[in-house]
Amino acid sequence: MSAILEINGVTAGYGAAPVLQDVSISVPTGTICAVLGANGAGKTTLLRTLSGLLKPTAGQVVFDGQDLREVKVEHLIRLGLAHVPEGRGVVTELTVDENLRLGGLWRKDRADARRALDEVYQLFEPLQRRRSSAGHQLSGGERQMLALGRALVARPKVLLLDEPSLGLAPRVTAQIMALLRQLRDDTGLTVLLVEQNVRSALSVADEGVVMSLGRVVVSTSAEQLRGDDELRHAYLGF
Amino acid sequence: MDKLLSLTFIGLSRGAVYSAFALALVLIWRAARIVNFAQGAMAVATAYAAYSVTKATDSYWLGFVAALVGGLVLGALVERGVMRFVDHSAPLNNVIVALGVVLVITAIVGMIYGNQFLPFEGPFDQRPLMVGGTGLLSPYDLFVLGTVLLIVVLLALLFTRTPVGLRMRASAFAPEVSRLLGVNVAGMLTLGWALAAAVGAVGGMLVIPTELGLHPHAMDLVFVSAFTAAVVGGLDSPVGAVIGGIFVGLVLTYSTGYIASDITPVAILVLLLVVLLVRPGGLFSTTAARHV
Numbered sequence: 001m002s003a004i005l006e007i008n009g010v011t012a013g014y015g016a017a018p019v020l021q022d023v024s025i026s027v028p029t030g031t032i033c034a035v036l037g038a039n040g041a042g043k044t045t046l047l048r049t050l051s052g053l054l055k056p057t058a059g060q061v062v063f064d065g066q067d068l069r070e071v072k073v074e075h076l077i078r079l080g081l082a083h084v085p086e087g088r089g090v091v092t093e094l095t096v097d098e099n100l101r102l103g104g105l106w107r108k109d110r111a112d113a114r115r116a117l118d119e120v121y122q123l124f125e126p127l128q129r130r131r132s133s134a135g136h137q138l139s140g141g142e143r144q145m146l147a148l149g150r151a152l153v154a155r156p157k158v159l160l161l162d163e164p165s166l167g168l169a170p171r172v173t174a175q176i177m178a179l180l181r182q183l184r185d186d187t188g189l190t191v192l193l194v195e196q197n198v199r200s201a202l203s204v205a206d207e208g209v210v211m212s213l214g215r216v217v218v219s220t221s222a223e224q225l226r227g228d229d230e231l232r233h234a235y236l237g238f
Numbered sequence: 239m240d241k242l243l244s245l246t247f248i249g250l251s252r253g254a255v256y257s258a259f260a261l262a263l264v265l266i267w268r269a270a271r272i273v274n275f276a277q278g279a280m281a282v283a284t285a286y287a288a289y290s291v292t293k294a295t296d297s298y299w300l301g302f303v304a305a306l307v308g309g310l311v312l313g314a315l316v317e318r319g320v321m322r323f324v325d326h327s328a329p330l331n332n333v334i335v336a337l338g339v340v341l342v343i344t345a346i347v348g349m350i351y352g353n354q355f356l357p358f359e360g361p362f363d364q365r366p367l368m369v370g371g372t373g374l375l376s377p378y379d380l381f382v383l384g385t386v387l388l389i390v391v392l393l394a395l396l397f398t399r400t401p402v403g404l405r406m407r408a409s410a411f412a413p414e415v416s417r418l419l420g421v422n423v424a425g426m427l428t429l430g431w432a433l434a435a436a437v438g439a440v441g442g443m444l445v446i447p448t449e450l451g452l453h454p455h456a457m458d459l460v461f462v463s464a465f466t467a468a469v470v471g472g473l474d475s476p477v478g479a480v481i482g483g484i485f486v487g488l489v490l491t492y493s494t495g496y497i498a499s500d501i502t503p504v505a506i507l508v509l510l511l512v513v514l515l516v517r518p519g520g521l522f523s524t525t526a527a528r529h530v
Contacts (some may be wrong), residue, residue, distance in 0.1 A: 053420060077420040088417040091408050102408050105401050106420030150419070 004048070004190050005084040005158055012049040014215075018057065019045040021214045027158070027207070028082035032184055032191040034199050034205035035220060043194040044086050050192070051083040052074055064157060078122060079105055080157035089146040092135035096127055099135060099146055103153035113153075120149040123179075141172035149175070152183075158190045159183075162184070165197040173197065177204045199212045199238050202226050210235045214223040240372040245265075245495040246488065247366070248303040251379035253487020254295050254386040259464030260479035261393065262438035267408045267473040269430030270452045272321065272332045274416065276339035278461030280316065281442030282454060284308040285483065286351055286441060289358060289452055302404050305439040313435025317428050344454045355455060360447035382444045389437055390480055397476075406430055459503060474518055480498045 005027040013019035019042045027033045035043050048054040050061055052073040061068040063081055071079065091099055100120060104113035121128045124145045130138065138146060144164055151159055161180075165173040181204045183189040195201035202208060205222035218225070218235055225231060259277070266274045274280075286310040316339060324335045341515030362381050366373035377382075408416045409426035417432035436530050445460050446452055467486040471478025486509065492507040 011450070053414065053418075073417045074422055077418065083418045085415060085418065089412065089418070091412045091415060093411045094404075094408060097405055098408075102404060102419050102421070105405060114284050122284075154419075 002029055003027055004064055006062040006191065007046075007050070008062070009058050010046075010049060010056045010061060012045060012054050012056040014054075015178050020049060020212050021169035022059070023211075023214070023220065024059075024214055025209055025216060027190060027192055029190055029197070030184060030188040030224075031206040032180060032204050033207040034191055034198075034201040035062070035192065035194045035209045035211060036201060037211035038163075038197075038237075039196070040213075041211040043100060043211055044212070045164055045214075047083060047085075047162050047192070047194055050066050050160055051081065056146075056219065077154050077156070078155070081160070082156035082158070083160040084147045084151050084162060086162040088164075090135040090143045090146050090150075095134055096138070096146055097130050097131040100131075100153055102144045103150035106154075111174050115122060116153045116155055123152070124149050130192070140167050141169070141175075144172070148179070156189070158192065160194075162194050163196060164193070165195060167198055170200075173200050176202075180204055199204050239409050241287040243494065244366070247375045247379065248495075249488035250314035250384050250484060250492030251375060251487070252445075252448075252468075252491055253442055253484035255460070255483070256464045256467045256486050257260050257480040258386045258389055258437055258444065259441040259460060259482045261390070261476060262434040262441065262469035263464060263468040264471075264473055264476050264479040265393075265430055265434035265437065267468070268476075269406065269427055270317075270321070271326070271329075273358075273433075273473070274434065274466070275333055276316065277435070277438045278457035279340040279343040279454075280309070280312050282452075282457050283312060283347055283369075284439035285358070285442045285452055285456070286313050289351075289356060297498045297530050298359070302361075302443055305443050306436050309436035309439030312439075316435070320428075321431070328445040336346050337469075342407035346455065348454045349383070354449035354471070355453045358446045358452040360444075364448065376462050385440065385444060390476075393433075393437070393476065402429070408418060416452075426435075426458075430460075458515075459506070462510070463487075463502075463506050466506055466513065469510065469518075470513050475523025497527075 003026040007023055007025040010023045011018045011021055014167070023046060035046065037043055045054065049056050050068070050070070052071065063079065066079065086183060091102070092228055094102070100117055104116050107113040127145055127149055130142065135143065135146065136144070164176050168176070177200050180191055180193070184191065193201055193205065202222050202225055206222055207216070208222040208225040209216055211217040212235065218231060248252060248512035258313065262277055263274060266272055282304040288305035291304035292298055320335060320339060321332065324331050326332065359377045360381070362377040362379040364376045366376045405416070405421045406426045406429065409421055409423040410430070413423045442457055443465070446456050451455060463486050465494055467482035469477050470485055471480070471482030489509055490502055493501050
């Protein structure tokens with residue numbers, strides 16, 4: 001299977017000390033790849049580097065055959081790379097509908113943007129009911145749905161998801177994970193899933209990458225990570 | 239009673255101009271978290287452009303258009319050429335740079351046009367229409383109120399009904415998320431400055447004919463009044479800016495009408511002080527909701 005996202009020897013960080021050191025990850029098309037690791041392992045920094053919010057000091061990121069160093073942050077969504085940042089990134093001052101429309105504003109074809117919006121409303125029934133509510137009136141689960149839905153309005157090829165389970169009830173987290181699996185199976189969506197919640201991430205992931213102190217320490221199939229007790233004890237702490 | 243009625247109408251008309259000017263301050267505050275202390279000077283510069291165009295063409299309206307376009311261009315230039323390069327980590331940096339812009343603009347218009355008052359006429363009669371022996375609004379006051387109402391309606395439509403308005407609001411509230419969603423945040427910021435400066439330019443066009451004339455410092459006191467209006471309404475709230483403008487207009491008109499005619503500068507500062515002491519967030523601020 002070909003890789004839609006290739007991270008080759010990326011080093012990046014804030015100021016002098018790099019957070020990521022020589023990170024290489026290959027994400028096959030149409031899979032869910034879980035990036036696991038403790039706080040401070042560099043997971044969020046990895047996603048920020050992938051979407052260009054942070055410039056790598058070394059290495060390159062190739063998305064769908066294109067070197068992302070040459071692409072502006074604002075253009076990634078047009079190429080099919082959507083990033084749902086940590087803390088969900090719902091614009092709390094805007095309504096649900098405005099948040100969702102924001103995800104499709106880059107489209108030139110208005111009718112298509114409308115269709116993409118309707119698809120998301122069908123996928124997330126609760127959002128339909130709350131379309132005029134302001135973002136700050138939503139529950140944590142609804143916000144996560146909104147952030148996810150807003151990214152899906154772009155019909156991305158690759159979804160970068162930063163800690164979607166953060167602060168959510170286990171039942172809601174399970175729903176989100178089930179949805180990711182459904183999207184992968186139905187639409188061939190590729191997901192790079194950064195999680196601290198190892199169990200739920202591995203429950204849906206095909207591939208697993210473990211990071212520690214800014215480096216990739218294990219890169220293998222999720223099945224192997226689920227099954228290998230020694231590996232789990234050593235790097236994931238359970 | 240007649241005096242109260244008459245003063246109320248004058249206050250409304252004056253307040254409408256403060257509303258427009260306060261609205262311009264709020265636009266930039268929401269977009270960039272900067273209080274644009276150069277707004278008065280920028281409006282003066284566009285009024286001088288209008289003066290030149292009107293003088294050359296003998297048309298007030300071409301001058302008005304020149305001020306509007308000049309405002310758009312000047313706003314964009316100040317943002318792209320100056321404010322973008324300011325280190326925003328300390329709020330005082332913006333203030334100092336904005337004051338620097340004031341000095342530069344004032345000096346340049348002074349060099350070109352001189353530092354004396356130039357005649358600056360409005361397009362309509364400023365004598366109040368008499369109704370039952372009481373002087374109410376003048377045709378010019380109606381023009382002012384109508385123009386400000388139009389600005390408010392157009393801005394409200396722009397921000398709530400158009401894709402570019404949605405982009406501008408999103409960029410202001412969540413710049414990073416907006417970029418990830420494909421919004422050109424830097425462009426929206428420039429547009430915000432351009433729009434605000436155009437609104438400020440219209441404010442200048444409306445108020446200068448009611449004062450002594452065009453002068454490099456013609457907008458100084460108007461700026462302080464509008465700043466007070468914006469603070470009264472809460473710098474975050476466009477609706478607050480409009481109501482704050484009317485409120486300040488009324489307070490100033492009543493105090494000059496009932497206390498003394500030359501009390502305006504003191505009254506403005508007292509009002510500003512009271513508001514800052516009692517409710518620094520403004521009466522209509524939505525700051526609390528922003529931190530949820």
